[in-house]
Amino acid sequence: MNFPKILRDHSNINIYLDEKELVNLNSQLTLKQRATLITEKHFIKVGISTGREFFNSLFNEMNIDKTLKCSMVTTPKLLDFFHNEECIILIFEKIEGITLGSHRNDFTLQLDIAFNELFNVIKNIAEIKNYPKNIDVLNRDMKAANYFEKIYKRLDMETRGALECLIGKLHQNPYLVFSHGDLIPTNIIKTKRSYYIIDWEWASLRPSTYDAALFILFSSCPLDGVRKIEKLFRYWDPMELYRDAIIISAREIKNWLDVKDSTIKEKYIKIWLKTLKKATRWLMSH
Template sequence: MVSLPSHLNTFFTYKEINFIGDELKNKHRITFHNDQFFIKASRHEDLESFKLIEHEIFVYNYLKNHLDNIPPIIWCFEDSSLSMFIIAYLKDFPLATKRDAYCLKDSVNLKLIIEKINTISNIPIPAKWNFNDNRQEKMERYIFNVQDFLATSIKQKLTSLLKTTPANTKLVFSHGDLLPMNILYSNTEITFIDWEWAGIRSKNYDKTLFLLFSHEPSQIITSYNLIEESILWDTLFISLRELNNLNRLKHLPLFEKNIPKWIKAVSVTLES
């Protein structure tokens, strides 16, 4: 078992702490909760996970003065081998239990959720954050990686689009991974969790990501007019990124199920 700080006794039972230690022995990164507390922890051997947890701790502490609908960090810890933080375990249900659900219940108030999402963009950007808008470079790489999935006419339109610059892109504070599974929803109470990818992005990025994963992407693109010039780049960027990610899962069920969704999303966006 990995050596854990004794202060964990405040939040977890002896049996739970043993479980956390065993999990960290077998994995570089874990999450766990009991009825009261949620912990996220990473071993420093996984440098990316460690940096993400370190970043998320900063974001949670930063947001406590700027946003009401997030749980505060109760305790955090870092030494030469481990990073971890604890927040209160929230019993509200997430809008989805998996990343690729694409189907919110009819009872979910989309308008209210979007209004709450839009408030994130009003949060002041931390002074220590720097940003380099490399969406165009990433899109070029994504297009190259997934070119076998795209019709010639679509590739030509994408290539032509990339020669232009998105108009009036406003850069703001962004959650960065606002999938339905990272939104807890209970009547009018909405809580955003999992802030490890928070950063600086275009104003419509969080809203666009949420909408594209809320229902069938191609239907949402049309219903919410995600082909407006100010949103189109985010829509295409996210769709191409998903194709790129799925391309690495060839012959797995997730690939077979979802690759057509995002091919159609790119086509609908460019053909509308």
């Protein structure tokens, strides 16, 4: 695919990208179905339609923008966007700040943060009401059943039995709210004045505990995270937090099992298997 040609077809694109930047995005897209670039003033995200899942998620991020604009949550402005059947391009204002984490699987925070302030941001996300009508809704039991089928061979007897028993009881009248869905430390930019929440591709309706559980699991080693969930008991329902911890760890195991040719995947599968075991154990004993 001649990617720069697609970009040039959009007459306005030269406002945002010079020739070198176009070439940079193009070379990323020869290897992957998506590309990102930080320029002097902008953050640019591109997806091409051969990577369906990411293409759709960028549409979700574009569609959610109106909802976010009228919320209490601080997010970068979506300045412009272009799309056709082949590609979608989102142009955001660039935020001068530092992300709370440096890589998805670092499980550390590179900045000191006031947890209370961040928990308030998470509560503000949950307060958002004017989301699109056709927004996705997470059903924990359906997700867990789907992941279980793919990961059960890797589970020890105890965890397998516990999950079999819990599936069907994970989604009993949860309080569903608007949720970011991927609130890992690299998706939060801290500036002097605020926490900017970025990367809304997976925003949908989820149990009100989901974003908090996910943030805690990814902000320290997930195993410690399971212990740290106790820190959240003052703010959220413990049972609900652990139910989300199950969904999140089962999903991570499934995703790592799907990764091909990786020397590190076993390390992460092990971490998440232990996390899943702890979360199921906690729920079985409460």
